[in-house]
Amino acid sequence: xxxxxxxxxxxxxxxxxxxxxxxxxxxxxxxxxxxxxxxxxxxxxxxxxxxxxxxxxxxxxxxxxxxxxxxxxxxxxxxxxxxxxxxxxxxxxxxxxxxxxxxxxxxxxxxxxxxxxxxxxxxxxxxxxxxxxxxxxxxxxxxxxxxxxxxxxxxxxxxxxxxxxxxxxxxxxxxxxxxxxxxxxxxxxxxxxxxxxxxxxxxxxxxxxxxxxxxxxxxxxxxxxxxxxxxxxxxxxxxxxxxxxxxxxxxxxxxxxxxxxxxxxxxxxxxxxxxxxxxxxxxxxxxxxxxxxxxxxxxxxxxxxxxxxxxxxxxxxxxxxxxxxxxxxxxxxxxxxxxxxxxxxxxxxxxxxx
Amino acid sequence: xxxxxxxxxxxxxxxxxxxxxxxxxxxxxxxxxxxxxxxxxxxxxxxxxxxxxxxxxxxxxxxxxxxxxxxxxxxxxxxxxxxx
Amino acid sequence: xxxxxxxxxxxxxxxxxxxxxxxxxxxxxxxxxxxxxxxxxxxxxxxxxxxxxxxxxxxxxxxxxxxxxxxxxxxxxxxxxxxxxxxxxxxxxxxxxxxxxxxxxxxxxxxxxxxxxxxxxxxxxxxxxxxxxxxxxxxxxxxxxxxxxxxxxxxxxxxxxxxxxxxxxxxxxxxxxxxxxxxxxxxxxxxxxxxxxxxxxxxxxxxxxxxxxxxxxxxxxxxxxxxxxxxxxxxxxxxxxxxxxxxxxxxxxxxxxxxxxxxxxxxxxxxxxxxxxxxxxxxxxxxxxxxxxxxxxxxxxxxxxxxxxxxxxxxxxxxxxxxxxxxxxxxxxxxxxxxxxxxxxxxxxxxxxxxxxxxxxxxxxxxxxxxxxxxxxxxxxxxxxxxxxxxxxxxxxxxxx
Numbered sequence: 001x002x003x004x005x006x007x008x009x010x011x012x013x014x015x016x017x018x019x020x021x022x023x024x025x026x027x028x029x030x031x032x033x034x035x036x037x038x039x040x041x042x043x044x045x046x047x048x049x050x051x052x053x054x055x056x057x058x059x060x061x062x063x064x065x066x067x068x069x070x071x072x073x074x075x076x077x078x079x080x081x082x083x084x085x086x087x088x089x090x091x092x093x094x095x096x097x098x099x100x101x102x103x104x105x106x107x108x109x110x111x112x113x114x115x116x117x118x119x120x121x122x123x124x125x126x127x128x129x130x131x132x133x134x135x136x137x138x139x140x141x142x143x144x145x146x147x148x149x150x151x152x153x154x155x156x157x158x159x160x161x162x163x164x165x166x167x168x169x170x171x172x173x174x175x176x177x178x179x180x181x182x183x184x185x186x187x188x189x190x191x192x193x194x195x196x197x198x199x200x201x202x203x204x205x206x207x208x209x210x211x212x213x214x215x216x217x218x219x220x221x222x223x224x225x226x227x228x229x230x231x232x233x234x235x236x237x238x239x240x241x242x243x244x245x246x247x248x249x250x251x252x253x254x255x256x257x258x259x260x261x262x263x264x265x266x267x268x269x270x271x272x273x274x275x276x277x278x279x280x281x282x283x284x285x286x287x288x289x290x291x292x293x294x295x296x297x298x299x300x301x302x303x304x305x306x307x308x309x310x311x312x313x314x315x316x317x318x319x320x321x322x323x324x325x326x327x328x329x330x331x332x333x334x335x336x337x338x339x340x341x342x343x344x345x346x347x348x349x350x351x352x353x354x
Numbered sequence: 355x356x357x358x359x360x361x362x363x364x365x366x367x368x369x370x371x372x373x374x375x376x377x378x379x380x381x382x383x384x385x386x387x388x389x390x391x392x393x394x395x396x397x398x399x400x401x402x403x404x405x406x407x408x409x410x411x412x413x414x415x416x417x418x419x420x421x422x423x424x425x426x427x428x429x430x431x432x433x434x435x436x437x438x
Numbered sequence: 439x440x441x442x443x444x445x446x447x448x449x450x451x452x453x454x455x456x457x458x459x460x461x462x463x464x465x466x467x468x469x470x471x472x473x474x475x476x477x478x479x480x481x482x483x484x485x486x487x488x489x490x491x492x493x494x495x496x497x498x499x500x501x502x503x504x505x506x507x508x509x510x511x512x513x514x515x516x517x518x519x520x521x522x523x524x525x526x527x528x529x530x531x532x533x534x535x536x537x538x539x540x541x542x543x544x545x546x547x548x549x550x551x552x553x554x555x556x557x558x559x560x561x562x563x564x565x566x567x568x569x570x571x572x573x574x575x576x577x578x579x580x581x582x583x584x585x586x587x588x589x590x591x592x593x594x595x596x597x598x599x600x601x602x603x604x605x606x607x608x609x610x611x612x613x614x615x616x617x618x619x620x621x622x623x624x625x626x627x628x629x630x631x632x633x634x635x636x637x638x639x640x641x642x643x644x645x646x647x648x649x650x651x652x653x654x655x656x657x658x659x660x661x662x663x664x665x666x667x668x669x670x671x672x673x674x675x676x677x678x679x680x681x682x683x684x685x686x687x688x689x690x691x692x693x694x695x696x697x698x699x700x701x702x703x704x705x706x707x708x709x710x711x712x713x714x715x716x717x718x719x720x721x722x723x724x725x726x727x728x729x730x731x732x733x734x735x736x737x738x739x740x741x742x743x744x745x746x747x748x749x750x751x752x753x754x755x756x757x758x759x760x761x762x763x764x765x766x767x768x769x770x771x772x773x774x775x776x777x778x779x780x781x782x783x784x785x786x787x788x789x790x791x792x793x794x795x796x797x798x799x800x801x802x803x804x805x806x807x808x809x810x811x812x813x814x815x816x817x818x819x820x821x822x823x824x825x826x827x828x829x830x831x832x833x834x835x836x837x838x839x
Binding site: 085133137152177299 | 547632637
């Protein structure tokens with residue numbers, strides 16, 4: 001069975017609401033972390049639902065709405081969401097209120113909206129969708145875990161279409177905490193040149209991206225999801241090489257058939273070594289690209305990479321802003337997304353032209 | 355009474371995030387729950403918090419709130435009758 | 439596709455015992471785990487009863503066999519203890535001989551320590567011990583369990599509030615059926631925190647006298663902590679390992695109530711759909727279900743709507759029903775794991791658990807829960823319910839093998 005991407009929706013630190021990424025429209029942020037360009041939510045969510053939603057929920061629900069509209073669907077056979085840290089703003093609000101009020105007379109709203117499944121369940125409530133609904137929360141492989149769930153569900157014939165997506169938000173407090181954990185660069189940088197950085201730390205970001213998956217072929221589909229592999233704490237770079245070789249072999253592909261690779265380069269010298277190694281060895285004939293300079297680093301950033309790959313496969317245009325080498329652009333049939341989060345959670349996503 | 359009603363409206367708009375509304379948009383006699391303002395069980399809990407924090411009036415059981423929270427006016431009347 | 443999924447190991451820690459033996463002793467003695475708070479730091483000590491595991495983190499670390507206490511949240515410690523028990527129960531010596539995964543679940547992850555961090559951070563953003571916050575995210579306890587057990591093949595975490603571990607068990611079973619894994623350690627863990635205690639308190643759904651599931655005068659839940667894990671295996675795995683089968687996981691169903699973030703729909707439609715689907719998948723007839731381990735939290739809303747959904751499925755032939763939450767409290771994301779362990783034990787031990795603390799049938803319902811401990815009872819199939827915030831409802835069916 002082939003599984004297609006029928007529709008997409010993305011809210012990110014770039015202008016992605018129209019499902020385009022245009023070189024002339026790239027936004028350079030001058031803030032400590034990359035914050036999403038957000039639409040007027042009233043245009044997408046009714047006021048009664050909207051009033052209790054924190055930013056991440058608005059972002060997730062709206063990206064889901066954009067995606068369904070793009071896919072021309074009004075409902076779905078399943079809703080599968082992912083988030084690394086969930087509803088941080090509401091979690092902070094409730095913690096603040098516990099401390100400020102000494103555990104007395106607390107408004108319950110931030111608590112009930114703080115659970116990790118809030119985005120998934122709010123989408124279900126809005127769509128009145130009683131079908132399968134799950135939320136995956138495994139750090140740097142949360143989105144991949146949700147994607148795995150979606151692929152299984154369709155292979156089991158439990159769903160003909162699945163609404164799959166992820167959302168993660170950055171807040172000033174979370175930024176401060178993660179900054180103290182040395183996750184981010186100490187010096188000011190131009191994030192659009194992230195791949196050129198040779199220092200420790202990355203740049204923080206956030207985003208929500210949704211996909212309508214279907215088992216129905218259609219010329220308007222964006223891409224085919226061919227395969228997914230998730231692995232944990234590989235011992236060495238050799239182990240990663242082997243895993244990639246095996247992954248390609250299992251999918252009857254040679255390395256030179258991977259026309260374009262999307263790397264999870266995040267500008268951190270501690271993380272980027274493996275990407276540079278792959279670029280110069282196994283995939284030296286492929287077009288090399290990356291994406292975290294556009295959306296920043298966050299747990300579910302691969303959903304942004306999958307959104308980006310979807311539009312590349314459909315439009316056969318590679319924005320200059322993502323290119324890392326000058327390989328002549330051939331027709332793009334196969335895209336491999338390879339990402340890892342803090343050298344722990346690694347993933348490979350293989351997408352192909354319809 | 356009118357001052358109390360206006361104050362309550364502002365308090366409720368603020369606490370329940372009814373950002374799009376102004377005090378004048380809310381009819382003091384309209385139903386707060388169901389077809390009126392469309393509030394739900396979670397809002398009832400927030401109203402209980404407002405009453406206790408702001409007016410020192412305790413409602414121990416959410417079910418007791420049903421009558422009191424019928425409208426803005428009924429809340430104002432409850433406050434007037436019970437506030438020491 | 440491997441068509442069958444077998445349970446070969448069980449592990450549990452909860453307020454009624456730190457292993458299966460202790461838990462079963464409490465069950466037979468009809469001893470509830472509801473008590474005053476003695477370990478959790480909160481202003482509600484002595485005011486709100488909970489189901490607390492009466493062990494300090496230091497003591498839990500001993501049970502878990504780990505030494506560097508700084509590295510572990512209470513959530514992780516509870517999870518490690520139960521997961522290790524499950525693996526030992528299954529008698530697994532070489533974890534790497536088969537494709538083995540860990541699918542765990544938690545609601546608030548390492549909040550038990552991050553809320554302490556936040557207390558200092560709140561006053562001064564440069565304060566707070568970072569080692570208290572680095573393990574906050576939900577995957578931390580899962581990875582700690584996987585690292586200790588030496589599992590790296592496939593690891594993930596589910597968080598759907600109070601149905602989390604039922605969904606983790608369901609996902610594990612599906613990964614086996616799709617021949618992606620041979621064997622999976624599945625379940626969930628949650629520690630008591632001020633965050634969740636205050637959360638449920640702000641919803642005014644904590645019974646000040648302790649929960650009374652399915653009672654007409656029920657007045658809320660009692661929050662608890664703990665962990666429950668199972669080892670589930672494929673047919674192929676079983677042939678290689680030659681393990682003894684405790685029960686078969688025959689059915690699972692996940693549905694969404696899609697009604698309200700916290701309240702269930704009046705007729706419990708999502709609960710009905712989850713149960714119906716689980717029974718369908720199991721291939722069993724409703725008359726073959728001998729026991730329902732209900733979600734039965736003790737809140738007015740849950741017990742009524744779950745009861746109505748049970749009535750709709752079973753009509754006039756409602757099997758034995760009880761909520762074991764009067765024993766263990768509502769352990770949130772861990773409850774599905776703990777109750778799955780209890781469901782398998784019901785089959786194995788031929789018992790049906792009493793619904794403690796019950797006196798009066800709910801007016802709107804046609805049935806009462808089982809209140810006596812039933813022994814020497816042939817339990818062919820157990821339906822285990824787990825329902826969560828956001829209407830995330832999941833039911834599992836465990837069957838005698």
